[in-house]
Amino acid sequence: MNVSQLSHIWAEVDPVVWLVTSRYGNASGGLIATFVNQASIVPECPRMVVGLSRQHHTTSLLDKSGAFALHLVDEEHVDWIWRFGLHSGRNADKLHGLDFDEGQTGSPILSEARCWLDCRVEARLNTGDRTIYLAEVVDADHRAGSPILTVQRLLQLAPADKLQLLNELHERDEKVDAQAIRAWRIQRPDPASSCTV
Numbered sequence: 001m002n003v004s005q006l007s008h009i010w011a012e013v014d015p016v017v018w019l020v021t022s023r024y025g026n027a028s029g030g031l032i033a034t035f036v037n038q039a040s041i042v043p044e045c046p047r048m049v050v051g052l053s054r055q056h057h058t059t060s061l062l063d064k065s066g067a068f069a070l071h072l073v074d075e076e077h078v079d080w081i082w083r084f085g086l087h088s089g090r091n092a093d094k095l096h097g098l099d100f101d102e103g104q105t106g107s108p109i110l111s112e113a114r115c116w117l118d119c120r121v122e123a124r125l126n127t128g129d130r131t132i133y134l135a136e137v138v139d140a141d142h143r144a145g146s147p148i149l150t151v152q153r154l155l156q157l158a159p160a161d162k163l164q165l166l167n168e169l170h171e172r173d174e175k176v177d178a179q180a181i182r183a184w185r186i187q188r189p190d191p192a193s194s195c196t197v
């Protein structure tokens with residue numbers, strides 16, 4: 001497989017940047033994610049799909065609570081990327097000092113977010129490096145404001161020190177994920193034998 005061609009293909013797509021928050025008991029957390037998508041076209045049954053790395057603190061909160069909130073991050077709140085996306089919340093309260101309310105699911109919803117969705121998990125799939133969650137949207141809000149951040153725009157706005165951190169973290173996560181995918185491939189059940197159709 002030609003890996004450089006693959007990276008050219010991935011670079012053609014400019015994903016939107018989301019903030020995912022969750023709460024379990026007294027512990028709250030959040031991370032930045034691009035693996036987020038609308039998963040239903042039915043307005044009465046809205047759904048989202050989210051893929052989170054199993055090594056992250058927020059993923060463990062979400063696994064226990066079965067709920068999360070999604071926020072679109074606009075350019076005015078680019079500092080949320082540094083707060084939520086550059087270090088683990090395992091030993092720090094990432095929400096400290098921010099205004100937030102509790103959504104219907106109990107997930108923290110940032111008061112300054114201009115678009116958010118409150119979601120309850122309906123199904124999950126372990127793919128080794130990630131857990132992919134399919135979730136029902138139980139509540140949502142939207143208001144106009146500054147442009148929504150995409151990865152390309154984020155890279156333009158990032159100062160040199162943040163850019164360096166982003167690259168270092170990407171490399172670190174890539175290694176952890178590679179190991180997790182390979183381990184999963186060795187132990188997973190034969191997909192053909194579990195096919196029931």
Ligand SMILES: Cc1cc2nc3c(=O)[nH]c(=O)nc-3n(C[C@H](O)[C@H](O)[C@H](O)COP(=O)(O)O)c2cc1C
Pocket residue numbers: 017029030031032033034035036051052053054055056057058059081084085086087088089090151154166
């Ligand atoms: C632009 C960007 C996109 C990211 N996309 C994802 C993603 O889709 N899924 C994921 O699990 N982590 C993603 N991350 C990494 C997490 O946001 C990051 O590792 C975070 O610090 C984890 O925090 P936690 O351990 O407190 O949950 C992304 C980070 C950035 C900066």
